[in-house]
Amino acid sequence: EVQLVQSGTEVxxxxxxxxxxxxxxxxxxxxxxIGWVRQLPGKGLEWLGIIxxxxxxxxxxxxxxxxxxxxxxxxxxxxxxxxxTLTASDSAIYxxxxxxxxxxxxxxxxxxxxxxxx
Amino acid sequence: xxxxTQSPATLSVSPGERVTLSCRASQSVSISLAWYQKKPxxxxxxxxxxxxxxxxxIPARFSGSGSGTDFTLTISSLQSEDFAVYYCQQYDNWPxxxxxxxxxxxxx
Numbered sequence: 471e472v473q474l475v476q477s478g479t480e481v482x483x484x485x486x487x488x489x490x491x492x493x494x495x496x497x498x499x500x501x502x503x504i505g506w507v508r509q510l511p512g513k514g515l516e517w518l519g520i521i522x523x524x525x526x527x528x529x530x531x532x533x534x535x536x537x538x539x540x541x542x543x544x545x546x547x548x549x550x551x552x553x554x555t556l557t558a559s560d561s562a563i564y565x566x567x568x569x570x571x572x573x574x575x576x577x578x579x580x581x582x583x584x585x586x587x588x
Numbered sequence: 589x590x591x592x593t594q595s596p597a598t599l600s601v602s603p604g605e606r607v608t609l610s611c612r613a614s615q616s617v618s619i620s621l622a623w624y625q626k627k628p629x630x631x632x633x634x635x636x637x638x639x640x641x642x643x644x645x646i647p648a649r650f651s652g653s654g655s656g657t658d659f660t661l662t663i664s665s666l667q668s669e670d671f672a673v674y675y676c677q678q679y680d681n682w683p684x685x686x687x688x689x690x691x692x693x694x695x696x
Binding site for chain 2: 507509514515516517519520529530531532533565567572573574575576578579580581
């Protein structure tokens, strides 16, 4: 059974950084892209970027380049999203998802809530 | 950046009704268009990709059409579990991927 399990709720102050994890199981981790999407409170969805763990090929949505860092550790079948220099506008629920192709995801993590507040 | 505009913002519908949601791109995205369903407390779910291909396990009452700049998601007979927010997403200019602002389908 394919599973993506994300790390828990995070609370940070503005200016801090954090790293969210997405631990996968039930399939060959290296062979599938893992992407990250966020939902801002009461608002829509934003696509942050994606990684192919096999060769750490990372692609960022340009508005987020430099603000987020995506990585993966194949030894533990886990992908990571690092958010740099947090602001209140980074408060959101962050989701990881598996992409068999870059077009469309099929399995999702449960979401990680991030709260940025002074 | 390609801007995706959805209409209407909110749609009030009775169960059993036919629902048509619209999505317009600021420039052509060919058929690189997906539709997502989002419910509170749940991860998004892909309904349609490639403008008209249903994702695995998606009921046949969901259908997508369009190409270029104008797209439609149709729900042929709305079920109670279909009340949600629906988003279109273009990926033609990958990785510059953008979503529409969403259409909320609620109970009339």
